[in-house]
């Protein structure tokens with residue numbers, strides 16, 4: 427394991443496309459792609475663009491999307507628009523789960539191809555051994571299913587990138603620290619022992635998407651290769667970090683992944699518009715730092731995150747961490763959109779203490795023991 431600040435200096439690639447910021451789910455929709463415009467401004471104002479390989483993303487091809495998604499669904503996505511959806515056969519809305527969560531907006535197919543293309547490019551950099559760490563903040567859309575969108579996610583860039591990694595990597599570990607359960611990724615790899623999926627999330631049986639209890643562990647060949655860590659409202663920095671590290675360390679040492687995909691949904695931060703956890707930016711980043719310290723090639727993607735100024739702060743901070751650079755708290759003087767970050771103009775505003783921590787010491791300790799027992803099955 428590498429200590430932070432040591433001589434391990436990974437080759438990091440940053441996959442982005444300024445176009446992604448311009449797509450709109452709708453005026454009041456919580457998912458706001460313009461958060462990536464703020465992120466890219468912060469990243470470059472801190473000078474991080476000078477120490478990474480930057481790649482402007484290409485669009486994924488239809489054939490690439492078909493590696494996971496069904497022909498009819500990709501066909502639908504490629505043809506549908508706000509102008510023609512009402513003229514499509516009755517039942518199309520329901521068949522494809524179109525509605526408030528997953529609306530049809532202008533150029534939706536282009537948006538999907540861009541964020542999926544970035545995750546595919548990221549996986550390719552790892553496969554070709556041209557990067558140790560490849561970042562796509564616009565990806566991480568973990569709910570998308572084979573034949574329908576779900577929870578703001580239309581195509582599943584994580585599944586596509588994982589399938590690509592599996593062509594050369596014997597074992598891939600998927601880690602999901604978004605507030606929500608990573609159901610689409612779990613489902614895609616539920617029956618294989620080549621992908622271990624682990625998600626930390628709020629769970630009460632009702633909270634979206636409703637799945638992710640600890641008894642979902644995989645099946646057939648994949649039995650014990652899925653793990654779920656269900657949490658209650660208000661979890662704080664120390665409880666989360668302790669649980670995360672004590673679970674992830676034995677998973678990595680027993681499963682021995684040759685590549686890792688980490689989904690870094692920012693809705694697990696305190697003060698998120700849809701969130702209910704109390705994490706600070708540094709605590710969320712500590713989870714990324716910990717995984718990085720194992721020195722295993724990683725693809726890092728975004729995910730949820732509904733308070734755009736905090737999403738961009740987090741992703742700038744984590745881009746720093748992945749490059750082994752600690753960013754000063756004071757935001758650069760001359761950066762564009764600096765007014766979005768007042769009144770503190772800090773990279774690390776205090777976000778905590780909004781919710782009472784409903785995870786008791788006993789709940790967390792029982793959960794930790796349950797997880798460690800689960801991991802023991804991996805050792806055979």
Ligand code: ZLM
Nearest residue numbers: 454455456526527567577578604606634693700729730731
């Ligand atoms: N209604 N507008 C996380 C995906 C979470 C399902 C309840 C829709 C919203 C939400 C959409 C403007 C990730 C559910 C919600 C209202 C059925 C969810 C449009 C507000 C609005 O004001 C809104 C008309 C909308 C959506 C709130 N939806 C909050 N939570 C979840 C999906 C995605 O972070 O994990 C990864 C990117 N959906 O709870 C309903 C049951 C639809």
Ligand code: CA
Nearest residue numbers: 602604606626
């Ligand atoms: Ca999660």
Ligand code: ZN
Nearest residue numbers: 604605606730
């Ligand atoms: Zn989420």
